[in-house]
Amino acid sequence: MNENRAGDHFRVVVIGAGFGGVGTAIKLKQSGIEDFAVLERDSGIGGTWWANTYPGCQCDIPSHLYSFSFAPNPSWTRTYAPQAEIQRYIADVAEREGIVPHIRFGCELQGAEWDEDAGLWRLATSTGAVTAELVVAAPGPLAEPSVPAIPGLDSFAGDVFHTARWNHDIDLAGRRVAVVGTGASAIQAVPRIQPQVDRLTLFQRTPPWVMPHGERPITAAERFLYRRVPALQRLVRSGVYWSREALVPALVHRPGLTKVIERIARRHLAAQVADPVLRERLTPDYTIGCKRILPSNDWYPAITQPNVDIVFGGLEEVRPDGVVGPDGTLRPADAIVFATGFHVTDMPLAKLVRGRDGSTLHELWHGTPQAYRGAAMAGFPNMFWLVGPNTGLGHNSIVFMIESQLAYVMDALRTMEAVGANRIEVRPEAQAAYNERLQARMPGTVWNSGGCASWYIDENGANSTIWPDFTWRFRQETRRFDPASYTLASTPRPAAAEPALAPAG
Numbered sequence: 076m077n078e079n080r081a082g083d084h085f086r087v088v089v090i091g092a093g094f095g096g097v098g099t100a101i102k103l104k105q106s107g108i109e110d111f112a113v114l115e116r117d118s119g120i121g122g123t124w125w126a127n128t129y130p131g132c133q134c135d136i137p138s139h140l141y142s143f144s145f146a147p148n149p150s151w152t153r154t155y156a157p158q159a160e161i162q163r164y165i166a167d168v169a170e171r172e173g174i175v176p177h178i179r180f181g182c183e184l185q186g187a188e189w190d191e192d193a194g195l196w197r198l199a200t201s202t203g204a205v206t207a208e209l210v211v212a213a214p215g216p217l218a219e220p221s222v223p224a225i226p227g228l229d230s231f232a233g234d235v236f237h238t239a240r241w242n243h244d245i246d247l248a249g250r251r252v253a254v255v256g257t258g259a260s261a262i263q264a265v266p267r268i269q270p271q272v273d274r275l276t277l278f279q280r281t282p283p284w285v286m287p288h289g290e291r292p293i294t295a296a297e298r299f300l301y302r303r304v305p306a307l308q309r310l311v312r313s314g315v316y317w318s319r320e321a322l323v324p325a326l327v328h329r330p331g332l333t334k335v336i337e338r339i340a341r342r343h344l345a346a347q348v349a350d351p352v353l354r355e356r357l358t359p360d361y362t363i364g365c366k367r368i369l370p371s372n373d374w375y376p377a378i379t380q381p382n383v384d385i386v387f388g389g390l391e392e393v394r395p396d397g398v399v400g401p402d403g404t405l406r407p408a409d410a411i412v413f414a415t416g417f418h419v420t421d422m423p424l425a426k427l428v429r430g431r432d433g434s435t436l437h438e439l440w441h442g443t444p445q446a447y448r449g450a451a452m453a454g455f456p457n458m459f460w461l462v463g464p465n466t467g468l469g470h471n472s473i474v475f476m477i478e479s480q481l482a483y484v485m486d487a488l489r490t491m492e493a494v495g496a497n498r499i500e501v502r503p504e505a506q507a508a509y510n511e512r513l514q515a516r517m518p519g520t521v522w523n524s525g526g527c528a529s530w531y532i533d534e535n536g537a538n539s540t541i542w543p544d545f546t547w548r549f550r551q552e553t554r555r556f557d558p559a560s561y562t563l564a565s566t567p568r569p570a571a572a573e574p575a576l577a578p579a580g
Contacts, residue, residue: 083112083203083204083205083206084195084205084206084207085110085111085112085205085206085207085208086108086110086111086207086208086209087103087108087110087111087112087207087208087209087210087211088111088112088113088114088196088198088205088207088209088210088211089103089111089112089113089114089210089211089213090113090114090184090210090211090212090213090214090424091113091114091115091122091212091213091214091215091218092113092115092117092120092121092122092169092178092180093120093121093122093123093124093125093165093213093215094122094143094165094213094215094473094474094477095122095213095215095461095462095477095480096113096115096122096211096213096461097113097120097165097168097169097174098143098213098461098477098478098481099113099211099213099461099481099484100113100169100172100174100177100178101143101145101168101169101172101174102481102484102485103485104172104173104174104177105172106485106488106489108488111177112177112178112179112205113174113177113178113179114179114182114183114184114198114200114205115178115179115180115181115182116181116182116183116184116201117180117181118180118181119162119166119180120162120165120166120169120175120178121161121162121165121166122165122213122215122218123215123217123218123239124158124161124162124165125162126218126239126240127158127217127238127239127241127260128158128159128241128243129238129239129241129260129263129264130241130263130264130267130268131263131264131266131267132157132158132260132263132264133153133155133156133157133158133263133290134155134156134157134158134161135155135259135367135369135370136155136319136471136472136473137154137155137315138151138153138154138155138156138160138293139151139154139308139311139312139315140312140315140316140319140471140472140474140475141156141161141472141474142164142474143168143474143478144312144475144478146168146171146172147301147305147308147309147312148164149298149301149302149305149308150298150302151293151298152292152293152298153290153291153292153293154289154290154291154292154293155288155290155370179200179202181201181202182200182201182202183200183201184198184199184200184424184427185199185200185201185427186198186199186427186428186429187199187210187427187428187429188428188429188433189429189430189431189455189456189457189458190206191431193206194208194457194497194498194566195207195208195457196208196209196210196457196458198210208457208497209457209458209459209488209499210457210458210459211458211459211460211461211484212424212428212458212459212460212461212463213460213461213462214422214424215462216417216419216422216462216467216540217239217417217419218417218418218422218424219417219418219422219423220237220238220239220240220413220415220416220417220418221415221416221417221418222237222413222415223255223389223390223413223415225390225391225392225393226391226392226393227392227393227394228393228411230393230394230395231393231394231395231408231411232395232396233408233409233410233411234409234410234411235410235411235413236411236412236413237412237413237414237415238260238261238264238412238413238414239260239417245410247268247271247272247410248271248272249271249272249273250272250273250409250410251272251273251274251275251276251407251408251409251410252268252272252274252275252276252408252409252410252411252412253275253276253277253278253390253397253398253406253408253410253411253412254275254276254277254278254412254414255278255389255390255411255412255413255414255415256278256280256413256414256415256416257277257278257279257280257281257282257283257414258283258366258367258369258414258415258416259367259369260414260416261277261414262283262285262369262371262374263371264412264414265277265374265377265378265414266371266373266374266376266377268412269377269378269380269382269383270380272382273382274382274383274384274407275382275383275384276383276384276386276398276406276408277378277383277384277385277386278386278388278389278390278398278400279385279386279387279388280388280389281359281361281366281527281528282356282357282358282359283359283366283367283368283369284337284340284359284363284364284366284368284369285340285343285344285368285369285370285371285374285375286336286339286340286343286368286369286370286371287339287343287370287372288370288371288372289370290370290372316471316472316475319470319471319472320470320471320545320546320547322336322364322470323470323544323545325364325521326364326469326470326520326521326522327516327519327520327521327543327544328519330362330364330519330520330521330524330525333362333363333364333521336363336364336368337362337363340363340368341358343375344357344358344375347375347376347379348375348379350379353379353385356385356387357375357378359527360526361525361526361527362521362524362525362526362527363521363525364469364521364522364525365521365522365525365526365527365529366525366527366529367469367529368469384406386400386401386402386406387401388400388401388402389401391403393411396408398411416530417530419467419530419531419540420442420443420444420530420531420532420533420534420539420540421437421442421533421534422444424436425437425440425444428455428458430452430454430455430456430458431454431455431456431500432454434454436452436455439452439454441535442533442534442535443533443534443535443537443539444463444464444533444539445464445506445510445539446460446463446464446465446506447501447505447506447509447510447560448480448483448509448552448553449462449463449464449465449466449476449480449542450463450480450483450484450553451500451501451506451561452501452506453500453501453502453503453506454500454503455500456498456499456500457498457499457500459480459484459487461477461480461481461484462476462477462480464539464540465510465513465538465539465540465541465542465543466480466542466549467531467540467541467542468541468542468546469522469531469541471546475546475550476542476546476549479546479549479550479553479554480553482553482554483553483554483555483556486555486556487499487556487561489556490556490558490563491563494558494563494565495565496563496564496565497564497565497566498562498563498564498565498566499561499562499563500561500562501560501561501562502560502561502562505560505561513543514537514538516543516544517537517538517543520538520541520543522538522541522543523538
């Protein structure tokens with residue numbers, strides 16, 4: 076859908092065309108709901124897998140699990156899929172399921188406000204006004220790059236960009252490049268650019284735990300078998316899933332059990348970094364799993380090359396001709412690449428959405444995002460979120476969580492239709508009780524007790540990101556919509572607000 080018209084009204088508006096938004100659109104269409112639109116600010120499908128195109132970008136969850144269960148992909152070429160294949164997979168599924176005509180590309184949400192009198196959402200977008208009976212927000216937690224406020228950054232004479240907005244027009248070959256951060260994107264990008272650059276200055280605040288990577292090509296014979304015998308791929312997927320779930324007892328209940336994993340990571344480090352002094356500086360001082368465990372076979376070999384200078388500390392200052400670390404030394408640089416993650420607990424979309432009393436989600440959260448089952452927020456009628464607060468994972472596939480929430484949301488829509496309701500809102504007491512139970516599980520988990528500072532923890536010190544349990548338990552909790560936790564009502568609308576809706580099927 077290339078043209079956007081002001082004043083459009085839809086039964087459902089979906090925000091984002093990544094895994095969550097595409098999955099929502101497919102489920103709506105399969106249920107017989109055709110009156111919906113997907114608003115996508117970018118020019119293509121894929122969400123974070125459309126936006127992140129940095130060298131080496133790759134999923135760190137095995138390919139067979141990082142896909143919709145209802146749309147297996149027998150054509151993955153590697154056991155851990157590269158970015159281009161994942162983006163193409165999402166786009167192919169969207170095309171095959173017939174939802175592409177519902178997507179409005181280049182349509183960025185600028186604000187959303189619940190109109191209590193009309194009983195609908197009023198959305199301001201970059202291409203005009205839209206109203207909706209119900210909104211499903213699927214912006215993705217890794218959508219907005221986070222760039223720290225560094226003194227002097229505006230004065231830098233060279234090129235500056237974030238890994239999530241990689242500037243492919245800039246050739247880094249033969250240049251002096253500073254990379255800020257040693258997280259997931261740096262682990263993948265640095266080994267790709269290190270052989271090309273003249274000098275690479277790497278700023279490391281906290282070393283990551285790095286495990287050997289089991290990534291390999293998937294043979295043509297395997298792909299043939301997956302196409303001919305789909306049950307075989309489902310079996311592989313199941314095996315991968317349960318192997319990842321096996322990490323939960325250590326991560327959630329007894330972090331001391333992670334010592335087994337830590338020994339593997341330490342051996343990996345020792346095998347690849349010969350210098351004992353450097354090896355010590357690259358050894359984390361927190362429990363493995365507190366931050367995301369990163370798989371790589373080429374990170375240590377890359378950062379120990381003669382053209383790499385590791386600065387143990389953050390970037391303190393930028394000058395027109397270079398970068399300065401904690402030691403005060405000016406290191407010349409022609410380009411700065413920020414590998415500094417995303418706005419997760421302070422998601423920008425929360426500042427754009429106003430609920431029943433006119434307050435934004437950001438204002439009501441007071442720095443600690445909360446939701447009911449990661450999907451519904453009191454004070455925000457007729458709105459669901461996918462991958463909302465406390466649905467993130469440190470061990471398994473987020474697509475599994477998305478599908479769980481999709482089942483929940485679609486059952487909510489069926490319930491609304493069955494009882495004749497046009498308004499749904501989670502009860503504040505249900506939301507409060509849910510989050511109280513959830514946060515009570517957190518203190519003993521590795522994410523809270525592991526001794527690190529991670530992006531899982533919000534500004535108030537609460538873990539508002541991670542789901543602290545087995546993912547199959549989340550699937551159980553979201554398998555059926557629970558109307559007792561909600562207020563469902565049928566409210567008359569002014570004639571001007573009455574849309575012509577397609578039947579719900």
